[in-house]
Amino acid sequence: MSLKSWREIPIGGLGFKLSTEIKTGEWRALRPIIDQNKCTKCLICWLFCPEPAIMWDGVKVEVDYDYCKGCGICAHECPVKAISMVPESGGE
């Protein structure tokens, strides 16, 4: 990503690109992994995710790793302990 000079950006620190272009997932230290065999699709993780980075297509619950900051609220709230937090460096 090339950064712009002070002459190229609008005044006042105005957001000049869409927030979706800012991949906050880069901040993540711990990665939530959903065990699909345990997941009951109760969507409590979806409800609690502050981002929101839990995706639900009607079939499967998945994490949007572009924006998930790895806070771990989903893992904490999951009633069946289907989500585990794995360090990014040694993850998967």
Added chain:
Amino acid sequence: MSVSALELTPRYPREKQILMLLNGDEAVAYATKQSYVDVVAAYPITPQTIIVEKFSEFVANGEVHTEFIPIESEHSAMSACIGAAAAGARAFTSTCSQGLALMVETLYIASGLRLPIVMAVTNRALSAPINIHGDHSDAYLMRDSGWIMLFVENVQEAYDTTIQAFKIAEHPEIQLPVSVHLDGFFLSHTMENLYVLPDEAVYEFLGGPRKPIKVKVDYFDEEVEYTLNPAKPLSMGMLAFYDYYFEIKTQQVETMKHAEKVIVEVNEEWYKLTGRRYGDGLVDAYAVDDADIVIVIMGSSASTVRSVVKKFRERGVKVGVLRVRSFRPFPRKTIAKLLKDVKLVAVLDRAVSPGSMGALYLDVISSLYTEKERPIVINYIYGLGGRDLSPPLVFKLVEELSEDLQKGFVPEERLTRYLGVRE
């Protein structure tokens, strides 16, 4: 003597203006009334109270269309102005002293978001000890906040500068907040005759209501107004770390430099409209050209100093006065040019940075540093807590400076002095 001799026929000569008897606060309120302000949010504090009191009368009488927000603190007053200005409104507030201190956090946000808010500051000393009278300690507190700061000398100038402030702030190349500083009680509560323009002249001068500038963002094809508008949503007050904060601040700094030119232009435009101007808009020099001694000062005491200096001039003493009108941006080049050939300069500060010196003094000496030949520059601290700078005191000052000039040397320990304190 801040009104220069007429060299042209203004569009509104005196006979087309209205002579009024107002104090400084009322003059500011009247100027605000004529400036078609959309939102006024303020909290009362002496000696600013009359501005808002008077303005609320205009609102109650239905004389203005302004949304008046009597808010719970100065912090909130500026926050409301920020919100209003971000929505595209012309916003005004007024405060001083403790109120300004409480407001400081939000002052930086107003300038950082580039919102052209105008604020009148009736300069008053900061506590403790508690004091309600005029000095510049509150103004120096907001020195680095990124606001354009204009200091006025009399009630007429308070009126004129308040209207000019909107024009400067909203200039498409500026978009910065402007504070108009009038000395508490010396100007805020002193009645003076002044000429005011008819409403339509002010409306025309400001080009009607505020027109927000256009900006370009990646997510809209066309340029959009820099306002919060649900139809064309923008994000203001974004996070910017080491990746963009520096660039955004650089924009502010560069714009502030450019503001000098705009202040000069607006001063000239006002002259063509009313026949009144204040030096070049940045500084107002009196008898400086051939002077051996120059007294540099801001605010209402400039009148006292000038009247005494005139008497010395009649006796043949080569002394002049340089009144700084624009404290931020600080007109470094203009000041260096005017002072470099002077022998002795006295900078009078109505506030002090304990452990250092007066803020005006520091700016003046740093402006002169790049000159090959530099005058001796002495710092006088005067008028703290509203102590009057009386004509006899200025007489003593000029006599003391004349002695220094004769000696031709001022030892380091005599470079900072108090003027009018009991030793």
